[in-house]
Amino acid sequence: MKLFEYMGKDLFRQYGIPTPKGKVIRTAGEAGPVTEELGNVVIKTQILSGKRGKAGGIKFADQSSDAIEAANSILGKEFNGLVAEEVLIEEKLPIEKELYLAIVMEGSLRGPILLASQYGGMDIEEVPEANIIKMPIDIHVGIQPYLCREIARKLELTGDIQQQFSKMLPNLYRLFKERDCEMVEINPLVIADGKLVAADAKITIDDEALYRQPDLPKVEERNEAEQKAHAIGLSFVQLDGDIAIMANGAGITMATLDVINHYGGSPANFLDAGGGANVEQTAAALELLLSTNPKAIFINIFGGITRCDDVARAFLQVNSQKSIDVPVVIRLVGTNQEAGVKLLQEQGIVAYEHMQEAAMKTVALAKGMVE
Amino acid sequence: MAIFINSDTRVVVQGITGKQGRFHTQQMLKYGTKIVAGVSPGKGGQEAEGVPVYDSVFAAAKEHQVDAGVLFIPAAFAKDAALEAIDAGLKLLVCITEHIPLHDAAEIMAFAKKRGATIVGPNTFGIVSSGQCKIGIMPNQFFTPGPVGIVARSGTLSYEIVGNLSHAGFGTSTVVGMGGDRIVGLNFIDVLTQFEQDPDTKVIILVGEIGGSSEEEAAEYIKENISKPVVAYIAGQSAPPGKRMGHAGAIIERGKGTYQGKIDALKAAGVHVAALPYEVPNIIRELNIF
Numbered sequence: 001m002k003l004f005e006y007m008g009k010d011l012f013r014q015y016g017i018p019t020p021k022g023k024v025i026r027t028a029g030e031a032g033p034v035t036e037e038l039g040n041v042v043i044k045t046q047i048l049s050g051k052r053g054k055a056g057g058i059k060f061a062d063q064s065s066d067a068i069e070a071a072n073s074i075l076g077k078e079f080n081g082l083v084a085e086e087v088l089i090e091e092k093l094p095i096e097k098e099l100y101l102a103i104v105m106e107g108s109l110r111g112p113i114l115l116a117s118q119y120g121g122m123d124i125e126e127v128p129e130a131n132i133i134k135m136p137i138d139i140h141v142g143i144q145p146y147l148c149r150e151i152a153r154k155l156e157l158t159g160d161i162q163q164q165f166s167k168m169l170p171n172l173y174r175l176f177k178e179r180d181c182e183m184v185e186i187n188p189l190v191i192a193d194g195k196l197v198a199a200d201a202k203i204t205i206d207d208e209a210l211y212r213q214p215d216l217p218k219v220e221e222r223n224e225a226e227q228k229a230h231a232i233g234l235s236f237v238q239l240d241g242d243i244a245i246m247a248n249g250a251g252i253t254m255a256t257l258d259v260i261n262h263y264g265g266s267p268a269n270f271l272d273a274g275g276g277a278n279v280e281q282t283a284a285a286l287e288l289l290l291s292t293n294p295k296a297i298f299i300n301i302f303g304g305i306t307r308c309d310d311v312a313r314a315f316l317q318v319n320s321q322k323s324i325d326v327p328v329v330i331r332l333v334g335t336n337q338e339a340g341v342k343l344l345q346e347q348g349i350v351a352y353e354h355m356q357e358a359a360m361k362t363v364a365l366a367k368g369m370v371e
Numbered sequence: 372m373a374i375f376i377n378s379d380t381r382v383v384v385q386g387i388t389g390k391q392g393r394f395h396t397q398q399m400l401k402y403g404t405k406i407v408a409g410v411s412p413g414k415g416g417q418e419a420e421g422v423p424v425y426d427s428v429f430a431a432a433k434e435h436q437v438d439a440g441v442l443f444i445p446a447a448f449a450k451d452a453a454l455e456a457i458d459a460g461l462k463l464l465v466c467i468t469e470h471i472p473l474h475d476a477a478e479i480m481a482f483a484k485k486r487g488a489t490i491v492g493p494n495t496f497g498i499v500s501s502g503q504c505k506i507g508i509m510p511n512q513f514f515t516p517g518p519v520g521i522v523a524r525s526g527t528l529s530y531e532i533v534g535n536l537s538h539a540g541f542g543t544s545t546v547v548g549m550g551g552d553r554i555v556g557l558n559f560i561d562v563l564t565q566f567e568q569d570p571d572t573k574v575i576i577l578v579g580e581i582g583g584s585s586e587e588e589a590a591e592y593i594k595e596n597i598s599k600p601v602v603a604y605i606a607g608q609s610a611p612p613g614k615r616m617g618h619a620g621a622i623i624e625r626g627k628g629t630y631q632g633k634i635d636a637l638k639a640a641g642v643h644v645a646a647l648p649y650e651v652p653n654i655i656r657e658l659n660i661f
Contacts, residue, residue: 254581
């Protein structure tokens with residue numbers, strides 16, 4: 001779960017990491033009093049995407065009327081495909097230097113890595129590898145004072161700024177660990193008026209750990225159909241084609257999309273019913289697919305824990321409750337295959353054994369090329 | 372031979388009295404796996420599927436020689452169970468559990484590294500050395516002995532490929548499911564190294580997915596270190612960037628982990644690439660090694 005910048009900065013303050021003074025607003029009029037209080041301000045669109053500056057989502061103002069106008073030009077508008085519903089107004093800092101600092105869970109290292117650079121700011125992705133400091137962190141050791149000194153040395157921080165950095169970094173790591181973060185990123189971490197300040201905050205929380213983070217704000221990126229699927233334990237992603245797809249397991253579901261594409265079809269979704277879906281879940285998945293009005297449905301099951309007869313039962317159950325008026329192609333292999341195929345045959349429905357054949361048939365049906 | 376596990380491997384099942392633990396213990400026993408003990412705190416002294424149950428892994432290890440463990444423990448308690456198994460001296464631990472928090476997985480991996488233990492998973496279907504030992508949840512009937520070694524991120528996709536292979540008359544030496552999570556214990560290189568040395572494995576199949584960089588790293592390694600033929604299938608060719616497709620691994624970010632990048636790297640390393648999963652048996656036939 002990604003957090004908005006202002007939520008990230010709330011967390012920073014809780015963990016003693018300095019942030020600029022500011023306020024989040026939802027209507028342009030609120031920009032007036034905030035600007036009067038803060039003076040020179042920066043007006044930042046709150047969307048779950050980077051590169052906001054380049055998309056025109058960050059503006060400056062030194063009086064209320066300009067700030068209101070800027071907020072008006074951002075609120076409700078689209079940036080990088082996302083609509084801005086909130087704006088963060090902050091004091092504009094007299095920036096002397098922009099640094100980059102992040103802690104990320106890195107798969108290939110099987111643990112956290114600290115990333116830092118003297119060359120922070122908008123173009124961090126173009127900074128050469130050699131100018132990015134990378135320090136894997138032993139999760140059982142954490143960030144000790146020596147590591148703070150070492151990173152500060154490499155960032156060429158001295159004197160009071162080095163002291164501030166050595167105080168801030170362990171706090172950032174504590175936040176990363178205690179809040180189950182996949183990533184905390186400060187870009188830029190600025191030096192302004194002799195102070196180290198987090199001018200931005202990008203935080204991603206591990207979805208699998210949300211159950212033990214009850215007091216974090218909830219941010220929902222999924223659309224309505226995706227949320228509905230999530231609630232019944234299915235993994236669903238909407239795509240822009242017209243062939244609805246259901247398979248069991250993420251890998252085989254992706255492979256199914258690939259095969260449909262290969263034969264010239266266009267998948268309407270990714271729906272992974274999981275490795276061990278039962279009759280109820282499978283029926284719910286099918287209902288969800290029907291609700292998206294596809295031209296054809298392809299059910300591709302290689303049953304390991306999933307039982308083919310459960311899938312057949314689920315299909316027959318949904319089929320008897322409502323008239324399914326789109327063609328459905330079912331491929332059933334694996335655990336209890338014979339029982340599943342027989343159940344379908346008794347109702348005059350053919351189950352395919354091979355993925356290739358079934359996929360070709362589905363594409364032909366979606367294109368209206370066969371009855 | 373085979374890799375990681377064989378007919379001598381003695382296994383302890385953590386969470387043996389739960390629904391999943393009990394069912395899969397039964398399936399593993401049917402397959403021929405030597406399960407010597409089960410663990411379920413508070414249920415020591417009982418039996419499950421004919422296997423003696425202990426209160427802790429330490430207690431089980433005191434009574435039996437155990438070489439490997441398998442975890443059927445809910446995500447919230449999996450870290451504790453895995454650390455216990457490692458602390459009790461197990462050198463191979465298969466972690467079936469899905470939805471384990473990343474920070475928990477990182478702690479498990481760090482401790483395993485200190486103790487020299489190998490973790491398979493989490494979020495894996497397990498590992499099977501065909502005809503000898505199965506530690507996992509894969510359907511028994513498809514895993515018959517043969518010369519093909521398989522290493523995969525995804526479970527059901529491996530079944531699809533194993534199913535196609537057995538239809539074409541090819542059996543498997545060992546099939547390793549690395550797991551679909553961002554942090555897992557094994558990478559492709561760990562498994563490729565073992566297959567290279569295994570006399571039973573004549574050809575290696577690598578089943579990957581978009582996202583991450585492990586396929587690219589594997590390609591680099593294969594170029595220098597693997598003499599056996601490698602066939603690869605990468606799922607997710609048609610997935611749009613930035614969308615999370617079920618597995619934490621299957622997401623393309625910042626232009627990294629793309630299908631084309633992986634395919635190019637693998638081809639440059641001399642790997643035979645299957646565009647679709649059911650092409651794998653034909654590619655093996657065309658190698659003319661059997």
